[in-house]
Amino acid sequence: MRIKLKSHSESESLIFSLPFTEIKDYLYNLEINGKSVFFIVDKSLLAFKQYRKFLENKRFFLFNATEDNKSLESFFKIHNFLLQNKADRKSLVVGVGGGITLDITGFAATTFMRGVKFGFIPTTLLAMVDASIGGKNGVNFKGFKNYIGTFNHPSFVLISPEFLKTLPQKEFNVGLAEIIKYGAIYKPELLDFLVSNNEAIKSKTLDALSYLIDESVKSKVEIVEKDFKESGLRKILNFGHTLGHALERLKKVSHxxxxxxxxxxxxxxxxxxxxxREKEFKRIVEIIKLYGLPDYIKDVNLKDILEGIAGDKKKDGEKIDFILLKGFGKPVIEAMDLLEIENGLQDLRKYYRI
Structure with a gap:
């Protein structure tokens, strides 16, 4: 896969799917051509020999990739690292890790000396199909996700499905949630593939993974190219995210x-x-449960959920943009007030007999 993601701004991304050895060659060529390269690396990757070897003789900052550390404090530490190592406006900053690492890397790079070029090497499925694509960079603030940030594409995204072989199964399944989303809002054939190829996907067969990653990336690229700064169409990518972000904050569940x-x-x-139709609703539930993902989060106070939703970035006055479906591949953006959302949550509890 080789895709060029263009936007109405000056920035664009080259997205490659490559074997790990070719990723090393790509970066080596940048360095021998005079680029001063700095790496921001998820420190959990050091548990694996291939990553330790990859970082030999490189300048890197180890980042403890948690939502709590996706903060302004960590952002300033990265700036200090770049300053101390004499990075300049011609330098390149490369994020290596999952979505948290890539988000803060992009934000640090786009603000250091008013902006230096940066690239991503995503090592989780979630980062490959979502966080690395689309140009959103940022940190959390006051408990709210991605409240401070920028819109800028990385110069390149280097994706290798081989990284997923060492990814824990639970974290792998978390990435599948975003792929289910693409199937629901944009490319329904992904839902069929997830059902008919579930054994190959769960065993991380490279052919199955490559198909899922390629089709998901293409879906997001097509949406982002039409609406880079989320003024219209791109909002459909928030399907499931309004309640999802509130649950992340309240229950400390993964994205x-x-x-x-x-x-x-x-x-x-x-x-x-x-x-x-009810059978379409049940199909979404079936696929989510097929991959060990939660269809319902129990023991959450309704008032707390509503307060979390009320602080969402997508709020416009007293209403919040919710992404609904009029069929698979047919999303609709609907402004809803908190009372309507509260009634919906209560009805869902009754549906689940909770």
Missing amino acids: GEGVAAGMVFASYLSFKKGYL
Whole structure:
């Protein structure tokens, strides 16, 4: 796979799917051509020999990739690292890791000396199909996700499905939540593939993974190219994220787990409004459960959820943009007030007999 992602700004991305050895060659060629390269690396990767060897003789900052550390404090530490190592405006900053690492790397690079070039090497499925694509960079603030950040594409994204062989199964499944999302809002054939090839996917067969990654990346690229700064179409990528982000904050669940439960709620609202047939709603639930993802998060106070949703970036006045479905591949953006959302959450509890 080789894709060029263009936007209406000056920045663009080259996205490659490469074997790990070719990723090393790509970076080596940058260095011998005079680029001063600095790496921001998820420190958990040092548990694996291939990553330790990869970092030999390189200048790198080890980042403890947690949501709590995706902060302004960590952002300033990265700036200090770049300053101390004499980075300049011609330098290149490369993020290596999952979505948290890539988000903060992009934000640090786009603000250091008013912006230096940066690239991504995503090592999780979630980062490969979502965080590395689209130009959103940022940090959390006051408990809210991605409140401070920038819109800038990385110069390149180097994806290798081989990285997923060492990814824990639970973290792998978390990435599948975003792929389910693409199937629901944009490319329904992905849902069919997830069902008919579930054994190959769970065993991380490279052919199956390559197909999922390629089709997911193409889907996001097509959407982002039409609406880089999320003024319209790109909002459909938030399917499941409004409730998902609130659950991440309240229950400390992973991004993918929050989004999975959020997609079930959005699909249920779509069903209750008559947009989605019940069998389509149940199909979303079936696929989410097939991959060990939660369809419902228990023991969450309804008032706390509503307060979390009320602080969402997608709020416009007293209403919040919710992404609903009028069928698979047919998303609709609907402004909903908190009372309507509260009633929907109560109805979903009754549906699950909780």
